[in-house]
Amino acid sequence: MTSLPTAISHHAQHQDLWPERDEACLQLRRNIRKQRRALSHEFQQQAAAQAQQRLLQLLDELALSGRAVSTMSLYFSCDGELDTSALFTALWQRQIQTYLPVLHPFSPGNLLFLRYQADTPMFRNRFGIPEPRLDVRQLLLPSQLELLLTPLVAFDSKGNRIGMGGGYYDRTLANPQLQALAVGYAHDCQQVATLPLAPWDQQLPIIVTPTRLLDNRTPLLVDC
Ligand SMILES: Nc1nc2c(c(=O)[nH]1)N(C=O)[C@@H](CNc1ccc(C(=O)N[C@@H](CCC(=O)O)C(=O)O)cc1)CN2
Numbered sequence: 001m002t003s004l005p006t007a008i009s010h011h012a013q014h015q016d017l018w019p020e021r022d023e024a025c026l027q028l029r030r031n032i033r034k035q036r037r038a039l040s041h042e043f044q045q046q047a048a049a050q051a052q053q054r055l056l057q058l059l060d061e062l063a064l065s066g067r068a069v070s071t072m073s074l075y076f077s078c079d080g081e082l083d084t085s086a087l088f089t090a091l092w093q094r095q096i097q098t099y100l101p102v103l104h105p106f107s108p109g110n111l112l113f114l115r116y117q118a119d120t121p122m123f124r125n126r127f128g129i130p131e132p133r134l135d136v137r138q139l140l141l142p143s144q145l146e147l148l149l150t151p152l153v154a155f156d157s158k159g160n161r162i163g164m165g166g167g168y169y170d171r172t173l174a175n176p177q178l179q180a181l182a183v184g185y186a187h188d189c190q191q192v193a194t195l196p197l198a199p200w201d202q203q204l205p206i207i208v209t210p211t212r213l214l215d216n217r218t219p220l221l222v223d224c
Pocket residue numbers: 075076077078081101102127129151152163164165166167168169
C-alpha cells in the first residue's frame with residue numbers, strides 16, 4: 001500500500017473532522033433554540049428585567065472608571081432570545097445612542113450597524129428579523145461602537161460562543177477596527193460545559209445572564 005505524503009494526509013484528516021463539528025453545532029443549536037423558545041412569557045419578562053439590571057450596573061461601573069458608554073449596539077430579540085425591548089428605553093433615558101445590526105446588502109456574511117430610535121422605519125430581513133431600513137446617514141463605523149451587545153445560541157464559562165450559524169458576529173468581532181467591549185447577552189439555560197469550537201470562533205470578554213455576570217476580561221497591566 002502506498003502511503004500519502006504527510007501534508008496531504010493531514011489535510012484529509014482535517015477535512016474529515018469538520019462534518020462532525022458541523023453536526024455537533026447543528027444539534028446544539030436546534031436543542032438550545034428549542035429550549036429558549038419554550039420559555040414562558042412570564043419567565044422571559046422576569047429574565048429580561050434581571051439581565052437589564054445587571055447590564056445597567058456594568059454601564060455604571062464603566063462610567064465610574066472613565067469609560068462611559070455613549071454608543072452601543074443591541075439586537076432585536078427573536079427566537080426566544082433574552083428580550084431587549086425594555087432595554088432600549090432604559091438606554092435612551094441615559095442618553096445612550098442605540099444601534100442595530102443590518103445584513104450587509106452586498107457583502108455576504110457581514111453586518112452594518114444602523115441607528116435605532118423609537119421612530120426608525122423598520123423592515124424584516126430575510127430571516128424575518130426587524131432591522132432599520134438602510135440609510136447611510138444612520139450608519140456607524142465599527143470603530144465608533146463602544147459596546148457590542150452580542151446575541152448567541154450557546155456559550156461556555158470561558159466566554160466562547162456559537163451563534164445562529166451565519167458567522168455574522170464572528171466576522172464583526174474579528175474586525176481589527178472594532179474597539180467595542182463585546183458583551184454576550186443570554187439566558188442561563190444557554191450555557192454548556194463544552195462547545196464544538198471552530199478556529200474562527202471569537203471569545204466574549206463579558207457575558208450577562210439574568211443571574212450572573214461572567215467576566216473573562218484580561219486584567220489591565222498596572223505600572224509597578
Ligand atoms: N436578534 C438577532 N438578530 C441578529 C442575529 C441574531 O443572532 N439575533 N444575528 C446573528 O448572527 C444576525 C442574523 N443571523 C441569523 C443567522 C441565521 C438565522 C436563521 O434562522 N437561519 C435559519 C436557516 C437559514 C435560512 O433561513 O436561510 C434557521 O436556523 O432556521 C437567523 C439569523 C443579525 N441579526
